[in-house]
Amino acid sequence: MKKSSRRFFGSIVGATVGLPFLSLVLWSFAERWFYPALWPQAWGLRAWRYITSTAGFQVMTAIGHSVVVAAVTAAIAVVIAVPAGRALGQYDFKGKDLVSVLLTLPIIVPPLCVAMGLHLWFIRLGLAETYAGVIGVHLTFCLPYAIFVLWGVFANYNPDFEDQARSLGASRAVVMARVMLPMILPGISVAALFAFLLSWSQYLSTLIIGGGRVTTLPVLLFALMGSGDRPVAAAVSLVFVAPAFIALLFSARHLGNRSLAGVR
Amino acid sequence: MGELDLKNLRIDYGARMIIRDFNLAVRNGEMMSLLGPSGAGKTTILKAIAGLLAPAAGDILIDGQSVRDVPPEKRDAVMVFQKPLLFPFMNVAQNIGFGLRMQGQPGREARRHIGAILALTQLEGLEHRKVHELSGGQQQRVALARALVLKPSVLLLDEPLSNLDANLRQRMRELIQTIQSETRMTMLFVTHDQSEALMISHRVALLLEGRLRQVGAPRELFYQPADPEVARFFGGRNFFQGHVRDGKLHSDLGVFPVGPQNGNGHVRTATIRPEDIRIAPRATGQSRGLRGRVVKTRFEGSSTRVVVACGANEVMVLTPEDAFRPGQEVEITVPPEKIRLFPGD
Amino acid sequence: MTSPLTTGADARTRKGPGGVALSLALLPALAVVLILFGGGFALGIVQALGYLPGAGLGEWSLAHFARVLSDPDFLHSFLLTLYIAGASTVIAAGISIPAALGLASLSKRSRVIHFIFQMPLTVPHLVIAIAVMFMLAPAGLLSRAATGAGWIASPADFPLLINDAWGIGIILTYVWKEIPFITLMLLAVLRHTGRDLLDVGRTLKADAWQRFRYITLPIIFPALGAASLIVFAYTFGAFEVPFLLGQTYPMTLPVWAYKHYSDIDLMARPEGIATGIVIALVVMAAVILAQVLTKAARKRGLIA
Numbered sequence: 025m026k027k028s029s030r031r032f033f034g035s036i037v038g039a040t041v042g043l044p045f046l047s048l049v050l051w052s053f054a055e056r057w058f059y060p061a062l063w064p065q066a067w068g069l070r071a072w073r074y075i076t077s078t079a080g081f082q083v084m085t086a087i088g089h090s091v092v093v094a095a096v097t098a099a100i101a102v103v104i105a106v107p108a109g110r111a112l113g114q115y116d117f118k119g120k121d122l123v124s125v126l127l128t129l130p131i132i133v134p135p136l137c138v139a140m141g142l143h144l145w146f147i148r149l150g151l152a153e154t155y156a157g158v159i160g161v162h163l164t165f166c167l168p169y170a171i172f173v174l175w176g177v178f179a180n181y182n183p184d185f186e187d188q189a190r191s192l193g194a195s196r197a198v199v200m201a202r203v204m205l206p207m208i209l210p211g212i213s214v215a216a217l218f219a220f221l222l223s224w225s226q227y228l229s230t231l232i233i234g235g236g237r238v239t240t241l242p243v244l245l246f247a248l249m250g251s252g253d254r255p256v257a258a259a260v261s262l263v264f265v266a267p268a269f270i271a272l273l274f275s276a277r278h279l280g281n282r283s284l285a286g287v288r
Numbered sequence: 289m290g291e292l293d294l295k296n297l298r299i300d301y302g303a304r305m306i307i308r309d310f311n312l313a314v315r316n317g318e319m320m321s322l323l324g325p326s327g328a329g330k331t332t333i334l335k336a337i338a339g340l341l342a343p344a345a346g347d348i349l350i351d352g353q354s355v356r357d358v359p360p361e362k363r364d365a366v367m368v369f370q371k372p373l374l375f376p377f378m379n380v381a382q383n384i385g386f387g388l389r390m391q392g393q394p395g396r397e398a399r400r401h402i403g404a405i406l407a408l409t410q411l412e413g414l415e416h417r418k419v420h421e422l423s424g425g426q427q428q429r430v431a432l433a434r435a436l437v438l439k440p441s442v443l444l445l446d447e448p449l450s451n452l453d454a455n456l457r458q459r460m461r462e463l464i465q466t467i468q469s470e471t472r473m474t475m476l477f478v479t480h481d482q483s484e485a486l487m488i489s490h491r492v493a494l495l496l497e498g499r500l501r502q503v504g505a506p507r508e509l510f511y512q513p514a515d516p517e518v519a520r521f522f523g524g525r526n527f528f529q530g531h532v533r534d535g536k537l538h539s540d541l542g543v544f545p546v547g548p549q550n551g552n553g554h555v556r557t558a559t560i561r562p563e564d565i566r567i568a569p570r571a572t573g574q575s576r577g578l579r580g581r582v583v584k585t586r587f588e589g590s591s592t593r594v595v596v597a598c599g600a601n602e603v604m605v606l607t608p609e610d611a612f613r614p615g616q617e618v619e620i621t622v623p624p625e626k627i628r629l630f631p632g633d
Numbered sequence: 634m635t636s637p638l639t640t641g642a643d644a645r646t647r648k649g650p651g652g653v654a655l656s657l658a659l660l661p662a663l664a665v666v667l668i669l670f671g672g673g674f675a676l677g678i679v680q681a682l683g684y685l686p687g688a689g690l691g692e693w694s695l696a697h698f699a700r701v702l703s704d705p706d707f708l709h710s711f712l713l714t715l716y717i718a719g720a721s722t723v724i725a726a727g728i729s730i731p732a733a734l735g736l737a738s739l740s741k742r743s744r745v746i747h748f749i750f751q752m753p754l755t756v757p758h759l760v761i762a763i764a765v766m767f768m769l770a771p772a773g774l775l776s777r778a779a780t781g782a783g784w785i786a787s788p789a790d791f792p793l794l795i796n797d798a799w800g801i802g803i804i805l806t807y808v809w810k811e812i813p814f815i816t817l818m819l820l821a822v823l824r825h826t827g828r829d830l831l832d833v834g835r836t837l838k839a840d841a842w843q844r845f846r847y848i849t850l851p852i853i854f855p856a857l858g859a860a861s862l863i864v865f866a867y868t869f870g871a872f873e874v875p876f877l878l879g880q881t882y883p884m885t886l887p888v889w890a891y892k893h894y895s896d897i898d899l900m901a902r903p904e905g906i907a908t909g910i911v912i913a914l915v916v917m918a919a920v921i922l923a924q925v926l927t928k929a930a931r932k933r934g935l936i937a
């Protein structure tokens with residue numbers, strides 16, 4: 025691509041991606057911003073102070089809920105997805121197509137539908153309005169995504185390295201820990217990131233299963249939107265995207281050119 | 289027609305100069321090999337001729353016309369790549385017909401051409417196969433057929449045989465030779481294999497480190513290398529220096545007549561091929577050979593390589609006899625007529 | 634069938650190490666999917682068919698489905714959802730193709746552009762919906778800019794872009810969010826097979842358009858199809874964005890489903906679940922239809 029067209033392409037991408045964030049940042053620092061001014065008439069930290077002091081407890085609780093749910097979901101998803109991804113990526117076996125379809129279904133079928141179905145059952149089991157329940161419903165779609173990522177990773181993974189290590193005297197366990205794990209670590213990170221983000225941004229299924237108890241950030245944000253305080257909603261929105269940004273920075277730094285293809 | 293002329297070509301990758309001062313003329317109907325070790329810049333030159341790389345300087349002429357400003361798809365030169373690079377989403381016939389389709393050739397005519405080329409490349413019966421159902425040799429032939437069907441003025445072949453086993457290689461080489469002599473298509477055939485180049489082509493161009501070192505008939509390059517490096521590339525090993533006086537080269541290995549025109553009074557480099565040196569166990573009594581001692585031997589099947597220390601020089605000898613052992617005292621004879629004296633600067 | 638997300642990966646598959654080991658490796662994953670997902674889905678169907686919680690098994694009947702499908706608003710909602718999901722998918726896919734080509738032709742050193750391009754992937758739908766609302770609302774940024782430029786005099790003159798009949802705000806939100814998703818899927822394939830084949834095409838006399846039509850498009854088609862299907866499925870079944878940026882009437886199906894589900898009248902609950910099942914069935918039907926169409930097109934040689 026020529027330099028001028030690269031500039032053009034870059035600025036379109038930059039503007040399209042950046043504008044929504046700009047509007048959030050402006051609103052979060054706007055003290056007074058009457059129509060039709062393009063910039064706020066008065067800047068201030070009211071919204072930020074509100075969410076750190078007055079509503080600080082609420083926000084911190086929501087962040088805590090969100091982190092616990094997303095982190096545990098991601099951890100469980102990866103632990104289960106590694107052996108499954110290895111089996112699918114490395115071997116041909118009868119019923120592989122069926123497994124593939126079974127794993128595709130949760131990606132296609134909206135979580136809303138599953139959450140409504142599970143709700144009453146979870147109430148019976150005492151899982152409604154608990155972390156376990158919310159993590160359970162998040163796993164239904166986070167896990168298949170993680171498996172697909174690792175399936176792709178293992179499809180390109182050469183097991184000859186393991187055989188080589190075995191023939192050099194390493195035990196099975198050592199081979200897994202010292203040969204396989206380092207080689208697929210970037211893939212595992214992507215899968216974990218993936219599951220984390222999916223769970224992190226989940227709203228409706230959390231609301232249905234978690235009820236009023238597991239108030240994650242999106243649940244809180246929805247409530248705030250109802251109150252109509254734009255600066256506060258903008259500030260919480262920014263808090264909401266922050267971990268995702270950190271994750272992206274991490275992936276850019278540590279995963280090299282391996283992009284986030286497939287993340288949504 | 290298919291004349292290819294490369295003039296003062298220079299090609300860079302970023303700041304690195306890959307090809308410099310490259311001049312080569314390929315005649316119409318000629319099979320020319322571009323020979324060079326891996327990394328010499330062979331693919332780079334072919335890509336420049338095909339138009340996939342823009343040369344930093346110099347000109348490329350096809351049939352006397354500069355093609356510098358002609359995009360690849362308009363150039364009358366088709367390239368067959370190192371890997372077959374068949375379109376995975378097309379079957380064999382669709383792959384071969386791709387170029388014709390791009391030129392908007394009507395289906396019936398295209399099918400006739402494809403049929404003919406399938407026969408020529410011995411691919412009949414495979415036209416509806418998926419690409420991944422072909423063997424390596426078949427894939428390579430499809431790639432060749434895909435280019436041949438366009439009947440380009442110049443066909444550029446980039447090591448099309450390098451991924452094949454020895455047997456298949458030989459068959460494909462013969463096939464390409466047959467096709468060339470039947471179609472009289474101008475071909476530039478890239479290879480890193482010296483014997484392949486010597487076997488297949490009318491003329492050979494030797495490329496070393498981005499520079500053209502010598503162009504000529506196969507025998508010329510083999511027997512009259514322009515300089516020690518060319519000789520070395522073709523397996524030359526014994527290089528020695530001598531002083532030319534009165535039409536004779538005076539060297540450690542002996543005094544050899546070299547003809548009066550050869551730079552009287554200068555120090556010159558000469559070479560002799562290992563297989564041209566005769567070797568025998570040291571005989572008692574009178575002999576005219578050079579005395580030496582075997583340093584090491586390497587058995588290569590039909591011949592054996594013997595390194596002999598003659599005073600301060602080590603001489604490599606290739607002999608059909610497997611009769612020498614390290615430490616053995618031997619006598620070697622250098623036939624004067626096989627000495628190649630390199631021209632001076 | 635290979636997985637939609639691994640198309641283009643060249644599987645180095647071998648014969649299994651024995652059924653037991655493989656089953657053990659897959660068991661936890663299948664258990665989660667079958668019990669939690671399958672169970673949830675099945676329980677949803679059971680409830681939609683009239684099983685009354687607490688009251689045990691009631692009458693098995695299709696009454697709830699019938700009530701949903703015969704509701705005069707259902708068709709409205711269905712068409713609106715279909716339109717929003719379809720338009721979002723088509724627009725996002727349409728922009729993703731040139732975007733992927735552009736990114737592919739950038740050198741790997743233009744990492745900043747790559748980085749910025751990936752940012753929307755990590756942004757929750759809810760956040761971007763809020764940002765879009767701030768920008769496109771009658772008194773939003775865009776409207777202010779238009780006033781500043783003298784094009785309009787008051788918010789009332791500004792065209793309705795959110796909570797509007799055409800779902801413009803919703804579609805924009807989805808397009809913004811889904812372009813990187815589709816693009817990166819295409820980019821993975823293009824990086825894998827792209828350049829060399831295009832060079833071959835060039836020397837075989839294909840001009841720029843022909844190279845796109847006969848080489849690039851067939852290469853990216855499977856990934857494009859898979860990514861588009863995922864986007865369609867998501868946008869057809871998602872709640873947050875249409876809830877925030879949609880009209881109050883007609884609602885999209887997911888909003889409608891949740892409204893019934895959370896109604897104080899508990900009798901409406903099975904109807905909400907039935908609507909959810911309908912959404913799932915539509916999405917599955919779309920996937921199957923896409924498979925059938927692909928197969929037919931392949932048979933007739935239209936695509937590879």
Ligand SMILES: Nc1ncnc2c1ncn2[C@@H]1O[C@H](COP(=O)(O)OP(=O)(O)OP(=O)(O)O)[C@@H](O)[C@H]1O
Binds near residue numbers: 329330332
């Ligand atoms: N895209 C590129 N960017 C930078 N340098 C390159 C690139 N392609 C090739 N080179 C360098 O240019 C030189 C010539 O490469 P080229 O591919 O022409 O070699 P070759 O003679 O075809 O070798 P081989 O026989 O291995 O195919 C090499 O040193 C190579 O490292």
Ligand SMILES: [Mg+2]
Binds near residue numbers: 330331332370446
């Ligand atoms: Mg090469």
